[in-house]
Amino acid sequence: MIPFLDLKQINYPHQAMVEDAVQRVVRSGWYVLGVEVQNFEKDFAAFCGADHCIGVGNGLDALQLILQAYDFPKGSEVIVPANTYIASVLSVSFLGLTPIWLEPDPVTMLLDPSLIESRITEKTKAIMPVHLYGRSCEMDAIVQISTKYDLKVITDAAQAHGATYRDSRRAILGDASAFSFYPTKNLGALGDAGAVVTSDPNLAEKIRHLRNYGSLKKYVNVYKGTNSRLDEIQAAVLNAKLPFLAPENNRRCQIAKRYLNEINLPALTLPPADRPDEDVWHLFVVRHPQREMFINFLERHGIQTNVHYPLPIHHQNAYREYRHHSFPITEQIHREVVSLPLNPVLSDIQVDHIIEVVNQYSENN
Numbered sequence: 511m512i513p514f515l516d517l518k519q520i521n522y523p524h525q526a527m528v529e530d531a532v533q534r535v536v537r538s539g540w541y542v543l544g545v546e547v548q549n550f551e552k553d554f555a556a557f558c559g560a561d562h563c564i565g566v567g568n569g570l571d572a573l574q575l576i577l578q579a580y581d582f583p584k585g586s587e588v589i590v591p592a593n594t595y596i597a598s599v600l601s602v603s604f605l606g607l608t609p610i611w612l613e614p615d616p617v618t619m620l621l622d623p624s625l626i627e628s629r630i631t632e633k634t635k636a637i638m639p640v641h642l643y644g645r646s647c648e649m650d651a652i653v654q655i656s657t658k659y660d661l662k663v664i665t666d667a668a669q670a671h672g673a674t675y676r677d678s679r680r681a682i683l684g685d686a687s688a689f690s691f692y693p694t695k696n697l698g699a700l701g702d703a704g705a706v707v708t709s710d711p712n713l714a715e716k717i718r719h720l721r722n723y724g725s726l727k728k729y730v731n732v733y734k735g736t737n738s739r740l741d742e743i744q745a746a747v748l749n750a751k752l753p754f755l756a757p758e759n760n761r762r763c764q765i766a767k768r769y770l771n772e773i774n775l776p777a778l779t780l781p782p783a784d785r786p787d788e789d790v791w792h793l794f795v796v797r798h799p800q801r802e803m804f805i806n807f808l809e810r811h812g813i814q815t816n817v818h819y820p821l822p823i824h825h826q827n828a829y830r831e832y833r834h835h836s837f838p839i840t841e842q843i844h845r846e847v848v849s850l851p852l853n854p855v856l857s858d859i860q861v862d863h864i865i866e867v868v869n870q871y872s873e874n875n
């Protein structure tokens with residue numbers, strides 16, 4: 511069986527260095543906000559082409575801390591894609607803000623800039639592009655609208671470490687960007703971890719306070735903050751793995767290009783192939799009108815798949831107040847998407863097998 515994602519295999523190439531890093535922290539006697547976090551913040555900011563990185567507890571907290579730092583009045587509106595992982599929208603709700611849901615572009619499955627302007631009101635304060643599956647949203651158009659209406663662009667880059675837009679890693683960030691280092695992400699810790707990346711010095715300074723009880727100096731509390739700190743062990747793990755992020759993204763890209771070139775099943779819609787080198791291929795998401803049969807066929811031929819995501823957010827119980835809303839593009843995406851295995855430890859032989867089996871699919875076998 512080719513597993514969809516085997517975290518033991520993913521971390522195997524880094525095992526010795528990760529174990530050294532953890533041991534270093536254990537023996538240091540310093541476990542929260544120390545030199546490992548500082549080093550990671552410096553290096554990850556540089557990797558992203560930004561001035562500041564603030565390590566936090568997880569990706570959801572990163573989004574929430576950005577929204578908290580901007581201090582928008584309660585009831586302000588934030589434009590979000592209707593098809594995303596629920597965390598993007600939860601961050602908005604959690605701050606007492608109102609998510610304004612937008613249908614995605616049906617081809618890229620990303621925020622559709624042409625729909626943004628018609629939804630802007632005097633309450634709108636921010637746009638939240640989500641670089642879903644590892645591909646950057648159309649940042650030029652989004653930034654242009656945000657400038658015209660004086661909105662903040664807060665990006666959810668939890669699936670897009672290292673993705674570029676017009677050859678720039680910085681261009682995907684917007685005013686502030688949230689990253690997650692959940693173990694399955696392109697850069698994964700051994701537990702929960704996240705970061706805010708921004709080039710706005712005031713915002714960075716405020717979030718540095720907020721993640722630590724609103725304080726940078728012991729017992730001096732400037733803001734009503736929270737506790738969401740990246741810990742030293744996770745930072746040390748991330749320091750050990752960061753140098754391999756770019757080469758691993760390249761391997762993902764190599765596999766994605768083979769899928770794009772060699773998969774030729776007519777009923778299957780592949781992701782857009784227009785700029786494969788800018789995409790970091792966190793997930794390779796195809797669409798099939800009879801998804802369950804396709805998934806079962808792959809399973810019978812030794813290939814495990816996954817669905818990101820089976821149920822749109824407005825159909826989740828958590829958001830039942832939006833149940834009457836209709837988002838036909840979003841709903842169709844959630845009915846049809848299937849993620850094929852794609853990760854840096856997949857071998858050429860496994861990729862051959864996946865392509866061969868997918869191309870053999872027919873409803874009769």
Ligand SMILES: *Cc1c(COP(=O)(O)O)cnc(C)c1O
Nearest residue numbers: 568569570595597598668690692
């Ligand atoms: C993983 C993810 C998050 C949340 O990250 P956590 O670290 O699990 O809190 C947010 N948005 C998207 C799109 C994600 O994929």
